[in-house]
Amino acid sequence: MIKSILFAVILIAAVLFFLYSIKNFLSYVKLGKSENRLNNIKQRLINTLNIAFLQTKLFRSRLAGFLHFCIYWGFLTLSLVILESIFEGFFPNFSFYFIGKLYSVMTLTQDFFGALVFFVVLFSLARRYIATPKRLQVGAASRNDAVLILLMILFIMVTMFGANAEKILLGFSHGYRPISNFIAGIIGGSGSHTVFEINWWGHILIVLGFLNYLPYSKHFHVLSSVPNTFLSNFKIDKKNVLKPINFEDETLEQYGAKDIEDLSWKQLLDGYTCTECGRCTEVCPANLTGKLLNPKKIVTQIRKRTMAKGPLVVAGIEKHPELDKTLVHDYITQEELWACTTCGACVEECPVMIDHVTSIVEMRRNLTMMESAFPPELNTVFKNLENNESPWAFPPEQRNDWIDEFTEEMSKEGKDLKLKKMSNAGTADGLDVLFWVGCAGAFDNRYKNVTKSFAKIMNNAGITFGVLGSEEKCNGDTARRLGNEFLAQQFIQQNIETFKKYNIKKVVTACPHCLHSLKNEYSQFGMELEVTHHSEFISKLISEGKIKPEKKTEQKYTYHDSCYLGRYNNIYDSPRTTLLTVPGLEIVEMERSRDKGFCCGAGGGRMFMEETVGKRVNVERTEEALNTGATTIASACPFCMTMLTDGIKDKEKTDEVKIKDIAEIIAESL
Numbered sequence: 001m002i003k004s005i006l007f008a009v010i011l012i013a014a015v016l017f018f019l020y021s022i023k024n025f026l027s028y029v030k031l032g033k034s035e036n037r038l039n040n041i042k043q044r045l046i047n048t049l050n051i052a053f054l055q056t057k058l059f060r061s062r063l064a065g066f067l068h069f070c071i072y073w074g075f076l077t078l079s080l081v082i083l084e085s086i087f088e089g090f091f092p093n094f095s096f097y098f099i100g101k102l103y104s105v106m107t108l109t110q111d112f113f114g115a116l117v118f119f120v121v122l123f124s125l126a127r128r129y130i131a132t133p134k135r136l137q138v139g140a141a142s143r144n145d146a147v148l149i150l151l152m153i154l155f156i157m158v159t160m161f162g163a164n165a166e167k168i169l170l171g172f173s174h175g176y177r178p179i180s181n182f183i184a185g186i187i188g189g190s191g192s193h194t195v196f197e198i199n200w201w202g203h204i205l206i207v208l209g210f211l212n213y214l215p216y217s218k219h220f221h222v223l224s225s226v227p228n229t230f231l232s233n234f235k236i237d238k239k240n241v242l243k244p245i246n247f248e249d250e251t252l253e254q255y256g257a258k259d260i261e262d263l264s265w266k267q268l269l270d271g272y273t274c275t276e277c278g279r280c281t282e283v284c285p286a287n288l289t290g291k292l293l294n295p296k297k298i299v300t301q302i303r304k305r306t307m308a309k310g311p312l313v314v315a316g317i318e319k320h321p322e323l324d325k326t327l328v329h330d331y332i333t334q335e336e337l338w339a340c341t342t343c344g345a346c347v348e349e350c351p352v353m354i355d356h357v358t359s360i361v362e363m364r365r366n367l368t369m370m371e372s373a374f375p376p377e378l379n380t381v382f383k384n385l386e387n388n389e390s391p392w393a394f395p396p397e398q399r400n401d402w403i404d405e406f407t408e409e410m411s412k413e414g415k416d417l418k419l420k421k422m423s424n425a426g427t428a429d430g431l432d433v434l435f436w437v438g439c440a441g442a443f444d445n446r447y448k449n450v451t452k453s454f455a456k457i458m459n460n461a462g463i464t465f466g467v468l469g470s471e472e473k474c475n476g477d478t479a480r481r482l483g484n485e486f487l488a489q490q491f492i493q494q495n496i497e498t499f500k501k502y503n504i505k506k507v508v509t510a511c512p513h514c515l516h517s518l519k520n521e522y523s524q525f526g527m528e529l530e531v532t533h534h535s536e537f538i539s540k541l542i543s544e545g546k547i548k549p550e551k552k553t554e555q556k557y558t559y560h561d562s563c564y565l566g567r568y569n570n571i572y573d574s575p576r577t578t579l580l581t582v583p584g585l586e587i588v589e590m591e592r593s594r595d596k597g598f599c600c601g602a603g604g605g606r607m608f609m610e611e612t613v614g615k616r617v618n619v620e621r622t623e624e625a626l627n628t629g630a631t632t633i634a635s636a637c638p639f640c641m642t643m644l645t646d647g648i649k650d651k652e653k654t655d656e657v658k659i660k661d662i663a664e665i666i667a668e669s670l
């Protein structure tokens with residue numbers, strides 16, 4: 001009786017304190033901006049099943065994935081033991097024995113998972129001190145937190161087996177428990193009620209302590225990772241799209257995020273869900289090449305700031321040194337934010353569906369639009385965009401130059417010209433597709449050859465294609481990723497007007513950045529387009545027999561995945577299958593390829609910024625490409641081509657190794 005009363009008091013106190021912590025947590029997260037994350041419930045449930053319960057993303061690293069899977073499922077199975085123990089607190093000798101034969105299955109599973117969790121925790125503890133993987137090498141506070149949690153789990157298992165063994169010795173155990181029986185055999189004797197009580201109380205107190213420690217620890221992810229996965233927009237929104245700012249909303253005090261109130265509640269929840277596993281940092285090109293940026297830190301700083309500022313705001317406190325600080329500058333520096341290439345590798349790896357990139361760009365938006373705080377070289381880029389409608393200083397009329405050159409080449413070769421300038425055609429009706437050339441495709445001397453090669457492929461295949469010439473403007477991606485949403489939206493609106501003017505519906509482009517913008521982000525502004533990357537387009541022309549690569553090559557090739565083509569748009573196969581249609585062509589994969597591909601260093605506007613800290617990202621990638629022994633590096637993006645060309649120059653390999661776009665490789669083989 002005394003035990004039941006004492007237990008009831010402890011249990012009620014523990015549950016009340018837990019609910020109080022959760023209420024506080026919710027009030028802090030609610031400080032973020034509102035956002036609807038309850039659409040498409042069916043897809044959300046599928047995501048939760050796959051990613052949270054089956055832990056599919058964790059298996060990207062097999063050993064760590066297996067260890068976590070065991071602990072997670074072990075714990076879920078063992079929750080029934082905890083429930084049984086709680087009932088035992090009120091009704092001594094309580095057992096779920098009444099469920100019949102199923103009880104033996106339950107006890108056998110508990111024994112099995114209990115032992116598995118015990119050994120996995122021992123192994124995980126050892127990994128914190130011996131042969132620690134780089135991603136788990138964290139500061140003392142973080143490591144102590146992880147060790148404390150692991151020790152708690154270990155003692156929960158020890159006390160569970162201790163109580164079970166004593167029950168067996170005392171003769172009131174039910175079900176089939178081979179491991180507990182084995183332990184009872186080792187202990188021997190006729191059992192002790194005192195030892196049973198010590199184990200039982202130890203077990204239940206650590207469980208309740210664990211529950212109440214969670215909201216204050218990085219292991220809060222035990223509670224928040226399932227909701228965070230459910231609330232993520234994976235397969236609901238298009239991948240890696242930025243949310244537009246409504247500049248007509250006069251209530252907006254800030255553009256972008258300066259502090260936690262400017263982020264959405266989901267971005268704050270991301271902060272609380274980070275497990276500090278370091279998987280994002282382990283793949284971050286900026287971090288790996290010595291820059292200050294650490295995506296894990298970006299997320300954990302959002303949590304730290306929310307935990308520091310949230311209680312003050314919720315309590316209505318107006319004067320406090322913490323309130324004089326801001327997330328950007330005091331918790332996250334400009335230097336970190338500008339180092340991001342928006343490659344999306346962090347997002348791809350995160351097992352709990354955290355989206356680092358949108359938070360980083362939100363903060364860049366504030367720096368750019370509210371503070372004009374950006375690297376000085378971006379002044380020229382923004383000026384060029386404003387005056388010349390492209391990041392470069394070329395006048396818009398020069399967008400017609402390659403068209404004139406191509407027209408002349410076709411005429412010299414005596415071929416019918418399939419290219420139509422939209423200003424002459426008047427409408428896209430009757431054309432097969434519009435070729436969106438992009439700024440690099442029109443202005444960059446080296447890349448103009450790619451534009452002409454692709455135009456030649458289409459011409460040979462009998463495709464009638466339109467081009468906008470000087471009516472085409474930058475798609476807006478560079479300005480958008482650099483935080484200049486205002487400028488980006490101007491381009492988007494102007495391009496949409498042009499698309500509407502000519503009734504353009506189908507677009508093909510060689511630039512993955514143009515592809516991503518036109519295909520996935522223009523719809524936010526009311527323009528739905530069917531956009532294809534040239535690698536897919538060429539692949540289709542070959543499979544339809546409209547062109548046939550015939551000239552043989554003896555060269556060894558390696559293919560570099562563009563982040564905006566691969567991770568952003570899941571286009572991994574068509575560039576490879578297209579290349580493999582060239583007779584004799586062999587592809588050697590780089591160590592990091594496909595969805596684990598390593599960025600060239602140009603995304604997110606980094607193409608136009610100086611890179612003065614650490615090793616250059618493009619050099620790191622070029623070295624990886626050179627290690628394959630390939631003599632040609634194939635790319636499918638103008639930025640990647642520029643970065644890899646610079647990398648080859650840096651390694652003094654220009655005579656031995658060539659960089660070619662897949663359009664050039666196919667055109668040469670026709």
Ligand code: SF4
Pocket residue numbers: 280283284285286287293294295339340341342343344345346347356357
């Ligand atoms: S997007 Fe790429 S560069 Fe930016 S933080 Fe993530 S991994 Fe690092």
Ligand code: SF4
Pocket residue numbers: 273274275276277278279280281295296299349350351352353354
């Ligand atoms: S953000 Fe995701 S991948 Fe990065 S440390 Fe946190 S949980 Fe791990």
